[in-house]
Amino acid sequence: MIDWAAELARCTRCGACREVCPVFVLTLREPDVARGRLARIEAADAGGRLTHADRRALTRCLQCGRCCDVCKADVRVPQIVRDAKYRSGAGMGAAQQSITYLLADPQRLRKLTNRARQFAVALGRATADGSGMRLRFALPYLEAGRYLPKLPKQSYLSRTTGRAAGGGKHLALFLGCGAGRIFTGVGEALDTILASMNLTAAVPEQACCGLPAWGMGADDAAREALANFLTAFGEESIETILSPCASCTAMLQREMTEALSDTPLADAARMVAGKVSDVFVWLRENNFHPPHLSLRVAVHVPCHTRRGVRGGDALTPLLRATGAQIVELPAETASNCCGMGGSFGVFHPQESREIGRKKMAAMLAARPDAIVTSCTGCLVQLRDLADHFGATVPVRHGLELLSELLSG
Numbered sequence: 001m002i003d004w005a006a007e008l009a010r011c012t013r014c015g016a017c018r019e020v021c022p023v024f025v026l027t028l029r030e031p032d033v034a035r036g037r038l039a040r041i042e043a044a045d046a047g048g049r050l051t052h053a054d055r056r057a058l059t060r061c062l063q064c065g066r067c068c069d070v071c072k073a074d075v076r077v078p079q080i081v082r083d084a085k086y087r088s089g090a091g092m093g094a095a096q097q098s099i100t101y102l103l104a105d106p107q108r109l110r111k112l113t114n115r116a117r118q119f120a121v122a123l124g125r126a127t128a129d130g131s132g133m134r135l136r137f138a139l140p141y142l143e144a145g146r147y148l149p150k151l152p153k154q155s156y157l158s159r160t161t162g163r164a165a166g167g168g169k170h171l172a173l174f175l176g177c178g179a180g181r182i183f184t185g186v187g188e189a190l191d192t193i194l195a196s197m198n199l200t201a202a203v204p205e206q207a208c209c210g211l212p213a214w215g216m217g218a219d220d221a222a223r224e225a226l227a228n229f230l231t232a233f234g235e236e237s238i239e240t241i242l243s244p245c246a247s248c249t250a251m252l253q254r255e256m257t258e259a260l261s262d263t264p265l266a267d268a269a270r271m272v273a274g275k276v277s278d279v280f281v282w283l284r285e286n287n288f289h290p291p292h293l294s295l296r297v298a299v300h301v302p303c304h305t306r307r308g309v310r311g312g313d314a315l316t317p318l319l320r321a322t323g324a325q326i327v328e329l330p331a332e333t334a335s336n337c338c339g340m341g342g343s344f345g346v347f348h349p350q351e352s353r354e355i356g357r358k359k360m361a362a363m364l365a366a367r368p369d370a371i372v373t374s375c376t377g378c379l380v381q382l383r384d385l386a387d388h389f390g391a392t393v394p395v396r397h398g399l400e401l402l403s404e405l406l407s408g
């Protein structure tokens, strides 16, 4: 648990965060910037209670950490906001409780995706690039026209769960919900890359990393997801746990130890967190040399990579090493969030899209041959935005681009 009094006292109310907060820059409302959020939390805390209304206000934070880049007082705004959501958790809606419960366990998650696949055709119409669909009508927390990625007939995990490691290293893959259940190409791409290094990674049974629950302050559901993760990946013989999604990586490397710190799983969490590696960091450390790439590439570095992943952004240098030309984005958008921000994109779809549009417009203006990222949540948002712009440029996970080079 965060020491609230100490954290809140550090904020000098300087207002530097107003220059960079994507939500404030859009709305120009003081309650939408770190300073305003902290003042609200402090006032509510002084009154002894954070209410449902406070919780609603806190959902307007992307938890992107952009304010931390400029905060000289080193106030950990995303952590404070997360913690405040937990404290006001009584106000969490039934839909949020249900979704965090379903994500936490492999069997429940499998049932959820199977059911979603059955209804998908009736719910939406396909986008022009065939990567997803737009909802024909509104559903709880999802507005009509919302982009949802296409669910594959067979997920990567349904084909590979139970596979053993091979090639002399005990690698294990944690795919996360996005790569494991939706974007089959990500896991397949990693298999191709590892095969080029004469390696195969084990695929234990798995569900969610717990981040959606943790970010919403649904700590019990997050802990259940993490306990399941530790059961599957706690084997001593596993040397490295590769994660292709920046958000899952940050959750497992950083947040897991805090989430389980006052439980009997604290030691196991610390030990396993040390084995988790961002896949691009691991590829660089293990001398993966992709063939030459003569493309202009726009890279969206996820917020979790910038502030949560050990080793930071390794995708950009890997691409540079291939000879790819990385397009320079304007300073005011280069470090910005894509607008998804976990549940922010669900609760505030208009603002989410407006924030993302600036980033997508800057990337498209550079006329790239491909847009790449390393987080499956960002991938959903970027594909939605590209479709809105009517852009035909492919939006890919970095692993897909690298594996295509190997396949010629």
Ligand code: SF4
Binding pocket: 010, 011, 012, 013, 014, 015, 016, 017, 018, 034, 035, 067, 070, 071, 072, 073, 074, 075, 077
């Ligand atoms: S930049 Fe930091 S210290 Fe200044 S107002 Fe924002 S949160 Fe407070």
Ligand code: SF4
Binding pocket: 020, 021, 022, 023, 024, 032, 033, 034, 037, 060, 061, 062, 063, 064, 065, 066, 067, 068, 077, 078
């Ligand atoms: S975490 Fe992001 S959205 Fe939240 S206050 Fe900071 S900059 Fe704004």
